Amino acid sequence: MNYVDPHIHMVSRVTDDYEALARMGCVAVSEPAFWAGFDRRSADGFRDYFRQITEVEPRRAAGYGIAHYSWLCINAKEAEDVKLAREVIAAIPEFLSASNVLGIGEIGLNKNTRNEATVFLEQVELAVRHDETILIHTPHLADKLRGTRMILDMLADFPALDRGRVVIDHVEEHTIRPALDAGYWAGMTLYPVTKCSPERACDLVERYGTERLLVNSAGDWGPSRPAAVPDFIVAMRARGHAEELIERMVLHNPLQLFSRCRRYVPPPRIGTPLLRKTSS
Amino acid sequence: MSRALSDQRFLAVRSLVVELSAAFDRVERHAAEESVDLNEDIRWRLLAEAVARLAAGPDRVEAVQELFSDAYDPAWRQTGGPELSGSPGCCGR
Numbered sequence A: 001m002n003y004v005d006p007h008i009h010m011v012s013r014v015t016d017d018y019e020a021l022a023r024m025g026c027v028a029v030s031e032p033a034f035w036a037g038f039d040r041r042s043a044d045g046f047r048d049y050f051r052q053i054t055e056v057e058p059r060r061a062a063g064y065g066i067a068h069y070s071w072l073c074i075n076a077k078e079a080e081d082v083k084l085a086r087e088v089i090a091a092i093p094e095f096l097s098a099s100n101v102l103g104i105g106e107i108g109l110n111k112n113t114r115n116e117a118t119v120f121l122e123q124v125e126l127a128v129r130h131d132e133t134i135l136i137h138t139p140h141l142a143d144k145l146r147g148t149r150m151i152l153d154m155l156a157d158f159p160a161l162d163r164g165r166v167v168i169d170h171v172e173e174h175t176i177r178p179a180l181d182a183g184y185w186a187g188m189t190l191y192p193v194t195k196c197s198p199e200r201a202c203d204l205v206e207r208y209g210t211e212r213l214l215v216n217s218a219g220d221w222g223p224s225r226p227a228a229v230p231d232f233i234v235a236m237r238a239r240g241h242a243e244e245l246i247e248r249m250v251l252h253n254p255l256q257l258f259s260r261c262r263r264y265v266p267p268p269r270i271g272t273p274l275l276r277k278t279s280s
Numbered sequence B: 001m002s003r004a005l006s007d008q009r010f011l012a013v014r015s016l017v018v019e020l021s022a023a024f025d026r027v028e029r030h031a032a033e034e035s036v037d038l039n040e041d042i043r044w045r046l047l048a049e050a051v052a053r054l055a056a057g058p059d060r061v062e063a064v065q066e067l068f069s070d071a072y073d074p075a076w077r078q079t080g081g082p083e084l085s086g087s088p089g090c091c092g093r
Helices: A015-023 A043-062 A082-095 A114-129 A141-155 A176-181 A198-208 A228-238 A243-258 A272-278 B002-033 B042-056 B060-067
Strands: A003-005 A026-032 A067-072 A101-108 A133-137 A166-168 A185-189 A213-216
Touching: A003 A228, A003 A243, A015 A026, A015 A043, A026 A043, A026 A101, A026 A243, A043 A067, A043 A082, A082 A114, A101 A114, A114 A133, A114 A141, A141 A166, A141 A176, A176 A185, A176 A198, A185 A198, A198 A213, A198 A228, A213 A228, A213 A243, A228 A243, B002 B042, B042 B060
Parallel strands: A003 A026, A026 A067, A067 A101, A101 A133, A133 A166, A166 A185, A185 A213
Antiparallel strands: none
16 A cells, blocks of 8 residues: 655664655655754754755655655754754755745744743744644653644644644644544654554544545664554554545655645645645 | 545454453453452553543544543642753843
């Protein structure tokens, strides 16, 4: 089955992973900007990273017939340094015209601090000013419920924001409902220990349906499975779900979200007819 | 589908419960050997409470997730949370 992984950090993965994903049916990936495992020391460090995810990774992916999209931001973990964060935010517009950029992300909260919230709000403002879609990271473990509610509180202060162009990512059983009820997309991340598992993601599809719901691997430099979306496909099939429903979750839904970005061009292996079919 | 699923998943769920039981026994055994009182460790008290919620149902997973979550205060912005950035009215706010 053709599928899209709407959240994966391919800068942290070897080229063999692109080949393995292509063999399993992956037609596109989208790569939010994130913490590289160390704090960068300057805005120029981020400029180099943004070049990597707007120029280098698309070429690497294309070698395996995979379309590569990206999102730009300063992540919550590096947002504690507000001065540096503001320099990075000022640099982001230099890259917004790159053809593979879908929007601003993954912004959000990590430890739910005042500085993180300040930088989050300033990046939402950046997205609104530039008419960009938004991908939002929610915290891990004990911080998740409070952080998700804080994020929803802050977004509520932007009444003009199109909720259908915003993803609340890494939802779990205790955070999915408020995200969907408020009109946002919700992303389920399949991780080996934290976040969600393929079986629990199936449970959430059965409870909440497929509308505005995404499934991703968030594969990165830590313990993670870049092939987690195919694991979800297998788990859904084992429960007897229809191929059409599974395909909606792993292919049509992410492309429908991506199509809300004005620069969006469909993956070459999919083409324009699907874009027409999935656009809302 | 539910009947098939209950058949399909029985061994997997049985395995999870056995693993969970063994993990508690293992940690308690080591704690006893090291004279560590798990009742003084909030994390292990939470785990014990989680098992109780699991046994009680319904909506087990939400109940357990909420148990492991920090409390959310809807008035967080008035009680030491971050000030709104930017100018009032910016971007439709």
